Every structure is written in structure tokens, then in C-alpha cells.
């Protein structure tokens with residue numbers, strides 16, 4: 001009986017990685033190990049939501065997960081290669097350069113097997129729209145940390161609507177200055193101050209796992 | 210033929226009698242030569258602001274090549290040249306000590322005029338009337354900034370001013386407010402308004418723009434380009450002020466980005482730009498401004514801490530008003546709260562928050578990651594007031610923004626924090642926060658002897674700026690800059706504005722990981738200076 005998920009939950013990096021190696025050596029399936037890692041990450045997410053964990057903890061957990069995934073990588077045979085759970089397009093809109101929250105969000109999405117395309121900061125509305133056409137994401141995540149960037153976000157969502165692209169996607173907004181009103185203003189589907197809640201929303205929307 | 214030499218910071222001309230040596234003339238003007246002019250002590254340092262003079266061997270020995278390049282010389286060695294301008298180092302130090310308290314006089318001048326210093330803050334506006342002949346502050350008025358009706362914080366005002374109507378409203382409100390305060394100062398002191406010839410106004414970038422009537426749209430989004438363009442001069446008539454005729458209002462320029470004229474004033478007050486050694490000026494507020502430098506180099510940045518230091522975004526947070534816990538200390542392992550006014554606690558303000566978290570860390574109720582270790586997940590302060598886990602998180606974000614900003618500027622200038630001789634704390638919060646608590650939570654990663662709360666440096670600087678130029682002197686300078694008549698240049702200011710470099714933290718790759726690192730609290734109160742009272 002392995003306690004890998006618990007080691008990850010408790011952010012015990014070396015012990016967790018040691019456990020991964022041990023179980024690999026024991027011939028266990030990569031999927032089973034990965035599932036435990038994910039379970040641990042899900043717990044970290046919950047603890048972050050509860051306020052027990054903070055940014056540094058979240059980042060540390062993501063690093064542990066990445067290292068674990070790197071150990072598992074060579075053992076995954078191509079047929080087993082998991083399909084991405086969904087595609088996410090992320091951006092901080094024109095006028096705003098805050099990206100800490102968005103970067104954490106991107107990491108968490110990747111941990112949960114989403115394919116992520118991050119447009120970066122100070123993104124022009126038309127560039128976001130273009131990328132929706134090219135990348136065809138399931139989700140568009142807009143991160144807003146200054147109120148003055150709501151305008152450029154609005155330009156983008158209006159344009160998506162106008163070009164008939166809106167229905168195929170779910171739009172999420174997040175960042176410390178966003179409110180339920182911003183969600184309504186942008187016609188978004190979900191608003192949060194919490195990255196893990198955003199990821200959970202997308203996991204659910206894709207049928208959960 | 211007699212020679213004329215300009216001397217700073219007095220901004221006056223010194224006339225040398227025919228054949229008189231520079232040393233004698235300077236001595237006559239009050240400059241001391243501690244070793245008697247034998248070039249032994251370096252006590253008569255001056256900086257050459259205009260004029261070309263090769264250093265001699267003694268000077269080359271005394272100064273570094275950099276110092277020489279930026280004009281440092283020894284007054285005892287200099288040969289006089291007509292029209293040369295010198296900045297006298299001695300006078301800086303003598304001036305530096307007394308300017309640190311608030312209604313402190315400035316150097317007496319010789320003119321029979323009265324002038325006004327205005328500190329236009331986002332929340333409060335303060336104005337002082339000075340008698341320039343004696344240098345004394347005659348009276349003071351303060352008011353809340355009436356723009357608050359259109360938004361409490363800067364970003365919301367900038368937002369409001371993005372359409373023409375909103376812009377006009379904000380411009381007029383603030384101009385009317387300043388005008389009314391000036392009338393009040395003049396009338397209450399009973400002096401003839403004709404004797405008041407000038408006001409100097411300082412404010413942050415947004416206030417500078419709004420008062421001057423400059424579009425604030427560029428401040429709403431990246432790259433936050435601000436208008437520099439030197440000192441602005443506005444006439445009372447164009448400001449629509451009634452009852453104050455012929456008053457010139459000079460608005461101190463911004464330094465770049467969100468670092469405004471109030472910070473420039475802070476430099477005048479603390480003389481950071483004059484010292485050989487490196488010092489730091491930090492204005493702790495919703496928007497933290499940081500300047501690091503010495504007489505060679507100045508680098509500034511703004512870092513957004515958010516409203517936690519003012520009690521904003523905190524569950525039971527409030528302004529530092531009656532009923533607020535403003536200080537917390539540990540006595541025999543128990544928390545003791547001080548409440549403003551004779552009443553029971555209703556909430557907690559910024560200084561109380563920093564204290565409470567410092568105590569929480571000492572008691573082990575909060576671990577270095579910021580997690581509350583108590584079962585009830587609270588830091589109980591009084592029967593009604595406590596801190597929640599989220600409150601601690603907010604404080605962590607605010608202090609990380611400041612600490613990471615300071616660290617990056619130090620890295621940028623390649624100075625260690627130990628090498629910073631003074632850490633000047635400006636702004637209201639910086640002056641009432643308990644320094645050892647600020648150290649305990651890692652907001653200020655310095656030692657007690659480095660940290661110096663220096664009061665309202667914006668106002669102090671505005672006052673000093675009043676004394677920077679005599680009319681005769683600035684007429685002369687204005688003639689020199691005849692092509693650009695409404696941009697009055699004061700050498701003392703350009704010495705700063707030309708040197709200062711604005712560093713945009715948002716563009717720094719290193720900021721992110723540093724910021725996350727700084728959200729943590731220091732492990733223990735190992736810093737020897739920290740002694741919680743027991």
C-alpha cells in the first residue's frame with residue numbers, strides 16, 4: 001500500500017520521488033502511479049482553496065509533480081500516451097502585465113493533462129480572437145489584475161460573439177480584481193479568485209476524472 | 210574684471226573681487242576649509258555643475274575616476290572661472306539633519322516674500338505657508354482630497370478620468386481644492402496676498418497629471434508612460450483661482466512610471482542623491498515607491514502592494530481611526546492590543562496588522578509559510594477582533610511586493626542590503642508601523658540601525674524646493690533656457706531627474722520567483738535587534 005498521494009500532499013519532495021522510483025522498479029504501471037500523483041495534487045489544490053497552503057506551496061507541489069512526471073516519462077509506451085483532457089487558451093489582456101496568477105494556473109492545467117497555450121501578457125483582443133480560431137481551445141481563460149484591462153477583455157469577448165466563435169468555448173475569468181459583475185459584463189461562464197477552482201471547473205466540464 | 214560664480218543649493222551668484230582667490234571668496238561665503246585649505250582633509254568637496262576644470266593630482270588622488278567624471282573637486286584647489294557653478298557639499302550635510310521633522314524651517318533667504326508648499330496626496334492634501342526671509346512655516350492647512358468622491362484609489366480615478374467629462378471634473382476638483390487652501394492660508398495669516406509669489410506643488414504621478422491638466426490615459430495601461438518635461442509652471446489665473454492673483458504654481462516633475470514628484474521631493478528631503486554611500490528611500494503605501502542610489506547613480510521603481518497596509522482587503526480591517534487596534538505587543542506570552550481612542554476595538558489598521566502577525570510568528574501561531582497553526586484558524590486579538598487566514602495571505606502579498614522590489618533594485622545596482630547605509634521610510638504607514646515588527650515579518654530586510662522613519666518627505670521636499678531658487682537666479686536660468694520658457698529648470702532638480710533611471714519591475718524576469726519567495730516569513734526572530742517587549 002503506497003502513500004505517494006500523501007507524500008505529495010505533504011510536499012515531501014525527496015520522499016515522493018523516491019516512492020515513484022521504487023514503484024517503477026517494482027514494475028507497477030505508469031498510469032497507476034500517475035493517478036496517485038494526481039490524487040496528491042488534487043489534495044494540494046483543496047488545501048490551497050482552504051487557505052492552508054499558499055503560493056510557494058502550490059509551486060512546490062507543481063515542481064514535485066513535474067519531476068515525478070519526468071521520471072515516468074521514459075516508461076510510457078506510445079499507445080498508452082494519454083490524450084489531453086482538453087485545450088486551454090490563456091491570456092492577460094492589453095493594459096495588464098500581471099502574470100503570476102496566470103502562470104500558476106497554466107502549471108495546474110498542465111498537471112491535470114490539459115494542453116495549454118499561453119499568450120502571455122498585454123494581449124491584444126484581436127490576437128486572442130485569432131488564436132481561438134487557430135488553436136481551437138475548449139476553454140479560454142482570461143486573467144485580470146487591473147480594472148483597466150476589463151475593457152480589452154470585453155473587446156475580445158464581443159468579437160468572439162460577433163464572429164460566432166463564442167458557443168464552441170467556455171470562457172473563464174480570474175484574478176484578484178474580478179467579481180461576479182465582471183463575469184456578467186464579459187458574458188463569461190465562470191469567475192474565480194482561485195486557480196484550483198478554475199481547473200476543477202474545466203475538469204468537470206470535460207466530464208470529470 | 211570681477212568673476213561671477215553660481216553656488217548651489219542656495220542658487221545664488223557669488224562675485225569675486227578682482228584677484229581674489231576662489232578659496233577666499235568661498236570662505237567669505239561661509240564655506241569651511243577644515244584643514245585650512247591645505248588639501249589634507251577633503252572637507253571642502255564641491256561638485257562642478259557648469260564649467261570645465263581639469264582635476265589636479267591631489268584631486269585625482271582623493272576622488273575616484275567616477276567622482277571626477279561627475280565633477281567632484283576640492284574647493285581649495287579650484288581656480289575660479291567666470292560663470293562656473295558649484296554645488297557645495299558641506300551645506301548638504303548641515304541641512305540634512307534638521308529637515309527631517311515636519312514644520313521645520315528652511316534656510317532663511319534674503320527676500321521679503323511668502324511662499325506655499327503643497328503636498329497633493331491621493332487621500333490628503335496639506336499646504337504650508339512659509340516666510341522666505343526667516344524660512345519659517347507660518348501656518349498649515351490640510352483637507353481630504355475631494356477627488357475621493359470619484360474613487361478612493363488611484364486606478365479608479367484614472368479610470369474615471371478616461372472620458373473628457375470625468376477628466377475635467379477631476380482636474381477642476383483638485384485645482385479648486387488647492388486654490389481654496391491657499392486662500393485660507395493667506396487670509397488666516399493676514400499677510401498681503403501680493404507678497405505671496407510662488408507655490409510649489411508635489412504629488413504622485415496621477416495627481417501631477419490631473420493638477421497640471423495632462424491626460425491620464427497613458428497611466429491606465431502599459432507601458433505607463435508619464436510626461437516628464439521638467440518643472441511645470443502654471444499661473445493662478447489659468448487655474449481659475451480667485452482672490453490669489455499673480456501666483457505662480459510650480460509642479461515638481463515625475464520620475465517615471467508610477468514614481469511621481471512626491472518621490473522627487475522625498476529625494477530632496479533625504480539627500481539620497483548627494484551621498485557617496487548608497488541609501489534607500491521607501492514610501493510604503495498601496496503603491497510602494499522605492500529609490501535606491503547615491504550621488505553617482507539613482508534607480509527607482511514602483512511596486513503595487515495593494516491596500517493591506519491601510520487595512521483594506523482585511524476582514525476586520527479599517528483605517529487608523531478611533532476603535533482601530535493600531536499596535537499589538539507580547540507581554541508575558543500574552544497579546545496586548547492598543548486601541549485608538551478610549552473605546553473598545555472595532556477593527557484593525559495596517560500597523561496593528563503588522564504587529565499582530567509579528568506576534569503570531571513569535572508565538573508559533575503562524576508558521577513561516579503563513580499558515581495559522583491554531584485549531585480555530587484564527588489569531589484572536591480581543592473578544593471581537595481577530596485575524597483570519599486570508600488576512601495573513603493579503604499581508605504576505607503586500608509585503609512580498611515591497612521586499613521583492615527592494616531586492617531587485619539592489620541586485621540591479623549590485624549593492625548588498627548590508628551596504629545600504631540608510632533606509633528612509635516615507636509616507637504615513639512607514640512612519641507609524643513598528644520597525645521591529647516590519648523586520649520580523651520580512652517587510653524590511655534590514656537592521657534596526659539602517660532603518661529611519663523620516664516623516665512626510667513629500668512636504669519637506671516641497672518646502673525645500675521653495676528655497677531652491679531666488680527670482681534673480683531663476684530669471685537668469687530662464688534666459689539661458691530661452692527656447693523653452695515654460696519649462697523652468699532648477700539645477701538642483703535636474704541633477705536628480707537626469708540621473709534617475711526608472712526600472713519596470715513588471716518587465717523583470719526575476720520578479721516572479723523572487724516575489725513568491727518573499728511571500729514567506731522569516732524563520733525566526735534571529736535578527737539581534739528584534740526584542741519583543743516582555
Ligand code: B12
Nearest residue numbers: 097098099100101141143146147174175176195198513515
Ligand atoms: C505582484 C503585483 C504586481 C507585480 C506584478 C508581477 C507579475 N509579473 O505579475 C508588479 C510589481 C510588476 C505590479 C505592477 C503593477 N500593479 Co500590481 N499588484 C501585485 C499584487 C501585490 C499581487 C498580485 C499577485 O500576483 N497575486 C498573486 C497571484 C497568484 O494571485 P492572482 O493573480 O489573484 O491569481 C490567483 C487567482 O486569482 C487565480 N487566477 C488568476 N488569473 C486567473 C485566470 C483564470 C481564468 C482563473 C480561472 C483563475 C485565475 O489564480 C491565482 C491562484 O489562485 C497586487 C495586490 C494584491 N494584494 O493582490 C497588485 C495589484 C494587482 N496591482 C495593481 C496595480 C495598480 C499595479 C500597477 C498599475 C501600479 C504600479 N505600482 O506600477 C502596475 C502595473 C502593472 C500592469 N500593467 O498590469 C493594483 C490593481 C488595482 C486596480 N484597481 O486595478 C493591485 C490590486 C494593487 C492595488 N490595489 O493597488 N503589480
